[in-house]
Amino acid sequence: MTMATKPATAVSAPKNGRSTKDVKYVYLFREVEQAEAYAGGQWEKVRALLGGKGANLADMTRLGIPVPPGFTVTTEACNAYLAAGENFPPGMWEQELEAIKAIEEANGRWFGDLAKPLLVSCRSGAKFSMPGMMDTVLNIGMNDAVAEKMVERTGPRFVYDLYRRLIQMFGSVVMGVPDEVFEAVISTRRKEAGVSTDTELSADDWLSVTRRFKEIYKTFTREEFPQDPYEQLKKATEAVFKSWNGKRAIDYRNAAGIPHDLGTAVNIQTMVYGNFSEDSGTGVAMSRNASTGEPELEGDFLMNAQGEDVVAGIRATQPISDLKRDMPTIYAEFEKIAQKLEKHYRNMQDMEFTIDRGKLWLLQTRDGKRTAQAEVHIAVDMVEEGLITKEEAVKRVKPTQVDFFLHPQLDAAVVKEQKPIAKGLNVSPGAAVGIVAFDADTAERWAKEEGKKVIMVRPETKPDDVHGMLAAQGILTSRGGRTSHAALVARQFGKPAVVGVSELEIDLVGRRMHIGEDILIEEGDWISVDGTTGVVFQGQLPTVVPDINNPYLLKLLSWADEIRTLGVWANADYPRDAERAREYGAQGIGLCRTEHMFFETERMPIVQKMIMAKHAVDRKEALDQLLPLQRGDFEGLFRAMDGLPVIIRLIDPPLHEFLPAYDELVQDLADLKVRMQHYHTLSEIDTALAEVRVKQDYLERVVALKEQNPMLGTRGVRLGILIPDLTKMQVRAIFEAACNCAKEGVDVQPEVMIPLTCHVNELHVQQTALETVAKEVMEEQGITVNYKFGTMIEIPRAALTAGEIAGVAQFFSFGTNDLTQTTFGISRDDAEAGFLMAYIQDGILKENPFASIDAQGVGRLMEIAVTDGRAARPDLEVGICGEHGGDPSSIRLCHKLGLNYVSCSPFRVPIARLAAAHAALEDNGR
């Protein structure tokens, strides 16, 4: 292997000038045009070649911004070095020496020169910012001789501070000497001098520290600290290259999905000093406010200080506005530079600067991090300033960032200082602060009657907890997953929620909960719940109020609407949800779950009567009572959605969900039996007996309805076929409501949807029932309304036989929760609390398929359904109404599959509008 042997020319001192090799491995910052030419004019390739930091330094140089002269050794050189068994490629070192010469000339200072010594910094700089890469080495070029001479001009304190920093950084970063050893010397010195900070150490102290550092260096490396500036430079360059293959860097790239063959560049730059004098200083600033997005410089600086001092927080920094007052010319220059950079990068900038004896130098610039609010504000401003296009603005804001405007958030500043007491699944975003209530009735009473803010806490929630959940600020459960009842209801109603907090031990009898051994929270105590991050705090934390009507957001969303081709509808069961959905921009109701209306407190007894009915006539009576209630709800929906489609799904859940739980009944009955032994009066016994009879009736029905696997049981259309009167009642309520509204002049567009279809014949049966009732009602009412008849596609067989099904159904709506469940054979009720989480942790599944649609499996079924369905009926309307309808990556898939719309909970409508626009832009390669 010739590559493994050390080419003599490459590492020996060059003197003789250029190698025979033509590859240019080293670019001066001012040679940016050459780098660009080499990269074929593509800025992305320049970044790949010079690394992000190097490319930006070169770029700033070209823009005429004051950058200390320097050069970049390319990533290609790094790759060649590593490929050749850690040997510089031919010619590289010679080019680096030439570059040093060029900056010597530019500065009028020379490496090792005693009168005018050149000091440089050496920094790594890959294409992407990466933890684990080599740290900075400052002051390369310093040595004993230079130091001695320099003292004459600048005094010993400054010089030996520079020198000891070089030895410490070079020693630890390049040579692997443990940094703690150096730090121990300084802290010993501080103790000896009786001072508490480094700045208080004297020139003598630093001279002594420098000497000790050289000893340490020798002890660990078994050689003297190199006095030759070129040797310092070469070793630092090599250390950067090697750090590309360090363990931490490799691990990070694996985790972040960054390719391993990019390599890192090396940036060598002339040193400037913010700590040289009183008219020197250093700071960092954003070109706009990173919290609010306001167009103004925002940042901090320190005079007569180094960057490290700003970070270490030893001295209080000053706001950048003070610079305007103290050094107006410098401030004006900086402001102009910031504008120039923004214009150039078309983005808000995060800049590092140093003032060296009254002269401003830029050391780095990069796109600035910012809050969601600022992101939206800046994007919209920049469009209006002509910096970027609407498409770019839309693309720049992540859909999830919209959440910020929809839900109260915990005050970030306060949260920083708090320690969470527990962590669970972040199933519904936003912050909620309130007192703990352990059951729905208490929650409702406290909230409604006493006006208290309540967090409802339960092991898990059930349909008859909904009234308490609605009254509460937020929801917290110890069990359940991302699609548990609590999560679904919370998202539906925009209630912040954290579920599945397994360390939470809830004692419903004692009315309190434990977390570990130390934390005890009684009912009525304050807690704060962050549904965005899934953490729980003790006490009452301050929140920031959301504003969906933020004008910047509204403008951005209106641009998103111009771009997107996918419709965005909402899932809404009640008129008030529909109104909100419309306000948030929904273009239709994609799912009204009729059974949710059944769970209302005053309706449950009627529903239970219907289920408990032993004779058809009793059942009919209950259904007759439900009819006007359902009709009323539907009328509200139609009015709210005047002119837009409303998809109403017939009853879906298994009937046992409307009855008390089996375990509860068995326990109650056992308890009653025990209690009855202690009764003495006849009336006590009679009351107890009556109670036993009622519970036993319930138990009997619950046992009859009990199923091994209710998710695969008698629900959806199966129920509709077994209880035709229920279907008929619901259809009648829909059409009576539609006719009533149409008579008022409302433009009603009802679409009746059948759930859980697995065979086309089920649809035939339901269609016949529906058409009969619809015709009947329209004749009674003397008015005709147009309607559609369609089905959920939520069972694999429905997707696989979509061609047949589309022969009957005029629309499809994917129920991807159920479809995921059956396609994976995973029960969402169980798995998210069980093996599924282990699968995700172990990387067996990359993502929770209940959070984002699994494109390979579930997506393939969807594709089959869309293709076969449209082949059978070209104008088939296809949407999605599962929980995935509000998930950006699922929305991207839906766009790709050519769906007509996605439907999600009202609170996710703005997110979906943006995500749909992103999908459209991506599709157009933008």
Place this chain on the structure above:
Amino acid sequence: MTMATKPATAVSAPKNGRSTKDVKYVYLFREVEQAEAYAGGQWEKVRALLGGKGANLADMTRLGIPVPPGFTVTTEACNAYLAAGENFPPGMWEQELEAIKAIEEANGRWFGDLAKPLLVSCRSGAKFSMPGMMDTVLNIGMNDAVAEKMVERTGPRFVYDLYRRLIQMFGSVVMGVPDEVFEAVISTRRKEAGVSTDTELSADDWLSVTRRFKEIYKTFTREEFPQDPYEQLKKATEAVFKSWNGKRAIDYRNAAGIPHDLGTAVNIQTMVYGNFSEDSGTGVAMSRNASTGEPELEGDFLMNAQGEDVVAGIRATQPISDLKRDMPTIYAEFEKIAQKLEKHYRNMQDMEFTIDRGKLWLLQTRDGKRTAQAEVHIAVDMVEEGLITKEEAVKRVKPTQVDFFLHPQLDAAVVKEQKPIAKGLNVSPGAAVGIVAFDADTAERWAKEEGKKVIMVRPETKPDDVHGMLAAQGILTSRGGRTSHAALVARQFGKPAVVGVSELEIDLVGRRMHIGEDILIEEGDWISVDGTTGVVFQGQLPTVVPDINNPYLLKLLSWADEIRTLGVWANADYPRDAERAREYGAQGIGLCRTEHMFFETERMPIVQKMIMAKHAVDRKEALDQLLPLQRGDFEGLFRAMDGLPVIIRLIDPPLHEFLPAYDELVQDLADLKVRMQHYHTLSEIDTALAEVRVKQDYLERVVALKEQNPMLGTRGVRLGILIPDLTKMQVRAIFEAACNCAKEGVDVQPEVMIPLTCHVNELHVQQTALETVAKEVMEEQGITVNYKFGTMIEIPRAALTAGEIAGVAQFFSFGTNDLTQTTFGISRDDAEAGFLMAYIQDGILKENPFASIDAQGVGRLMEIAVTDGRAARPDLEVGICGEHGGDPSSIRLCHKLGLNYVSCSPFRVPIARLAAAHAALEDNGR
């Protein structure tokens, strides 16, 4: 519509001869060549044109077999008649008259002629034999004048018996007069005459009956009985045509899937009389023994009697062998005819004959019905006689007929006279007779210790009932469906079983069961269960012993093996099953369910210890105890299957299946609490407390393992990933067994199968674990065995991502029970007792998808899996090991999809061999 008007020429008497129309609607029996020419030489088309009966009569005529002369009016005529609004097509009636002339000439008898009158019969005859079509009308041509004259020659008794029959048949069949009215006259007459049978009635009686019949005819039809033979003929012809569209006929065709446009033919044939004299007679005979298949004539006859008398059973019939003695010439002639017909039709014949004054006439021949045993015997004999090919023999025997040889059957003769007490699902064929035992321990004790024959009766069965089921003759449950635990185990072990007998009320406490209000069966009472038909009888019915080693069956199956391309493997968990499977012809083990070994009485405690283990070390201890037991089982399997592949599936069911049921534990604990209040001694209380603690430990674990939908829960590979030590123990047991056997010289071919895979990464994890252990064991043992690693495809996602999965798996085995469950979203545990049965009854589903694979949905997934899997790995081995593997129509699908093999329970192996041969023949268009 000109078709609807009545063409004058068609119905009026013809006289003037042929119509201008050329279509030939009427064929004399002897004109068979013309019919054949018209049908383009295709016999199937001749049968469609002339109907089955007509075609066979024509055919016999051509073969020179004595058939009374006659003719057939074609099905085309029928269709034209119905299409024209019940009008004969032009020319048809004229052709019928010509045909009458022709048979008048042939017989030397003429319609209405007083000296030599012609009497004919009229019978319907469609392509397929069909209930609901018109019955026979005999003696057309008889009238007052003919009768009066005929009396002179044959005496009045014979004549008026003929005449009254004509009036009765014509009246009831053609004119719709209620037959009961005619019958009432005869029975009144019998009473008046003081006799008990018709044969005892005198000539005067019949004369008087004839007169009353004519009166009845007139009363109901408001017209005289037609004296014109042509009118009789025309009306009878029309009646046959009309009966094609009778309600019963239409219903039957709908049910049997017979097209409605076939039409029926009309057969007119000269009368012959078996009741004319002592050398006349009538009978039916099969060309071979229909029960045993022995090659000998089998049948009955009566001298001086009519066909009806044979059927009515008024006189004892004689066996056909008596004819050989009484009329040897006739017998010889008949025997020759039978042979000729068999040779012609290449099938065993069922013939009707009449001897009219010493002359033999054949009135009908058709393929004879026979038992399964006879079917096999005859098919094999006919191949050896050169009558049919092996392929034809194989094709002729239905796969389900093989069941006959595998299971005892109730004696058909006895069953005929018994009334079943209940009916359920026939989930495992064969008859079982025994005394009722209501639990597994009792069943086992009675069977093993007392040598009693036992039927185990349970509401439903669970894994810990298996030892009782194995000891029992048969199984009966009141709940559960076709794939319930009881059904699966019963089929697996060839135990006859009837499940889901909902009218059965089992009182486990009182040790008895009720059916309705009248039937009470105590434990220990005899019952008989027919798993072939699903019915249950009270008492001890006789059974017929099966014989799988029937030489004819063995020969037939060996031919099937030559034909089929699909392999037939067996599901076997124990060495004894594997041996039986091999004896039945299995070419491998397609599924060994390792967990079944866990259910053995002595192993359950160890398994429970493993599950209840709170520390890894306790679990390890339990696993160490299981290892040698599993290894021993596997060694047995490998030895039994020396030289053949053995697929061993790692643990599949959820762990809770090995623990007591939740409901049971809750109930027990509640009961214990109540009971404890009555305890007085300390030791009583201590014992009870200990029991509470044990139960509570179990309860805690059961609750922890409890899942809403266990079918979609933590089982299969998910369990293997969560408890790697369990996987490792099983793999170690497999490889230790394989190495041990290999050292003995056994050719071991282990294949390790992962259940419930839904993502390729699950396989990666399991493959790594397996390879490590396998390597380890083989190194320890110093021997290498070849093995395969593969997976079940039983989750839709596995099928949809089969390409990826085949990158890891070397074989696929479809688990179509689970695949059906998830593809339909139907829980097999619940649905077969619930809505699924309603779906099948209502025709929403044509078939139970758990009995036969749903080709459209599940089949499509299988096709995707086979196609994508083989694209990724061309030599991928693909089979099926679900319950469907033994179902003929599913086997057909598997053949079509190109599977390598089907695997089914040992008892279904012979059936599958035959079904696979059928599939291959069908595929080749044979």
